[in-house]
Amino acid sequence: xSTNENExxxxxxxxxxxxxxxxxxxAGLILAFVGALIMVxxxxxxxxxxxxxxxxxxxxxxxxxxxxxPDAGWLIAVxxxxxVVSLVLLWVMRRxxxxxx
Numbered sequence: 001x002s003t004n005e006n007e008x009x010x011x012x013x014x015x016x017x018x019x020x021x022x023x024x025x026x027a028g029l030i031l032a033f034v035g036a037l038i039m040v041x042x043x044x045x046x047x048x049x050x051x052x053x054x055x056x057x058x059x060x061x062x063x064x065x066x067x068x069x070p071d072a073g074w075l076i077a078v079x080x081x082x083x084v085v086s087l088v089l090l091w092v093m094r095r096x097x098x099x100x101x
Contacts (some may be wrong), residue, residue, distance in 0.1 A: 003008040013087060050069060050070055051069050052067070052068065052069030052072060052075060053067065053068055053069060053072055053075065054066060054067030054068070054069035054072060054075030054078070054079050055067075055079065055084050056079045058083070058086075061071055061087060061090075062087075063079075063080070063083035063087075064081050065083060066079075067079065
């Protein structure tokens with residue numbers, strides 16, 4: 001077999017991987033937008049005077065978790081859990097891609 005016969009199969013494999021990554025990123029962006037929209041609607045409809053918020057900022061592999069308001073403890077805990085899950089998924093995907101490529 002010559003190498004030319006294997007090239008289309010490799011191109012198809014790379015194309016499938018790129019398509020999968022595109023859909024994962026698109027789904028993440030859509031979920032982030034829907035989550036932000038739900039939070040804004042809940043805040044507007046609740047009319048309560050107290051607000052709470054929190055977030056996670058990644059600088060390289062290091063997460064910075066912050067929160068404010070009466071529910072800051074829960075928000076920080078959820079932020080830490082999300083940060084750890086994100087780092088584990090990144091590690092697993094890197095190992096998986098390393099085995100394939």
